Amino acid sequence: KQEVTQIPAALSVPEGENLVLNCSFTDSAIYNLQWFRQDPGKGLTSLLLIQSSQREQTSGRLNASLDKSSGRSTLYIAASQPGDSATYLCAVMSGYALNFGKGTSLLVTP
């Protein structure tokens, strides 16, 4: 069974810092990897999707990389802002549904 792990579980940084969130998965036979953002009491918002044949995807200040052979992905957030404070979830599609990590709770302080 696919296991997805996210490190760290929580992170607090001052505004303006660049930061990296990590995701690892146990089975490299994946179709894609998706990064989501979740605000308190809300649903998930899709940030980036990386297909298994791709190495990275970028959207604004966000960059996600994928190393399928080693079972790792990183989400890089440039010039963090207080509005980036949320929980970030990594999920892999290796069958008919997504397998999620437990998330990284990010707090960006002014």
Next chain:
Amino acid sequence: DGGITQSPKYLFRKEGQNVTLSCEQNLNHDAMYWYRQDPGQGLRLIYYSQIVNDFQKGDIAEGYSVSREKKESFPLTVTSAQKNPTAFYLCASDLTGGLSNQPQHFGDGTRLSIL
């Protein structure tokens, strides 16, 4: 605007009662999903449906039931057999199911508690 609507936002269940959570989408997506989220845990899959009139059990289907009579709708019933139903329930959809490379879209969730 296209999206997924979940209702109600908050729901309370009495002992021995079945309750139904609504999920409607106007994205013209074939596949729909139900997840359960507990504090400190990742999302866990309850049921999924790749097409109308067909659905499959996920990892934690016991105590739950679903139907998929219309493409737009995928209601979840939490039965009295589910002994620990308190959780945040999320409905999602995507274009063609797990083998596509399209992102999943999520509703805003229903928070279920026991009275």
